[in-house]
Amino acid sequence: MDAITVEESAQARLITADDEEIPVSATLRYSTDDPLAVFVDFPAEAALEGEEVSWVFARSLLDQGLRAPAGHGDVQIWPYGRTRTVLEFHAPHGLALLQFPASALRRFLLRTYAAVPVGQEDLSGVVERGLSALFGGV
Numbered sequence: 001m002d003a004i005t006v007e008e009s010a011q012a013r014l015i016t017a018d019d020e021e022i023p024v025s026a027t028l029r030y031s032t033d034d035p036l037a038v039f040v041d042f043p044a045e046a047a048l049e050g051e052e053v054s055w056v057f058a059r060s061l062l063d064q065g066l067r068a069p070a071g072h073g074d075v076q077i078w079p080y081g082r083t084r085t086v087l088e089f090h091a092p093h094g095l096a097l098l099q100f101p102a103s104a105l106r107r108f109l110l111r112t113y114a115a116v117p118v119g120q121e122d123l124s125g126v127v128e129r130g131l132s133a134l135f136g137g138v
Helices: 059-065 102-115 124-135
Strands: 005-015 021-031 037-042 053-058 075-080 084-091 094-101
Touching: 005 102, 021 094, 021 102, 037 059, 037 102, 053 059, 059 075, 059 102, 084 102, 094 102
Parallel strands: none
Antiparallel strands: 005 021, 005 094, 021 037, 037 053, 075 084, 084 094
């Protein structure tokens, strides 16, 4: 079966150390090839290194973070008021704090569930790719 990809553009606000809000474009992405994960892609102009950046984390984390604080470690998500959701990304060179419209994240999440409902994720391809990477195609 061919993979299905769900993409949605979203406008986020990057919160700086000086509490300034800088508009940032992002692309929310989901693929049935990796049914437990979601990706947030940022263009080069939004990244410290000047190259496109993709963050990947569990689809369930996004779901949980829309309702209550969720996550430990590199990705943390929590509601901010009624209309926004904060995504906090930790990397070795710093952190990024972004506010997204909660409605855009919910709409994207619902589209991913239409592609692959919770509990119906086919993990055979994910496991096969992981084993192939681990054993180097042996």
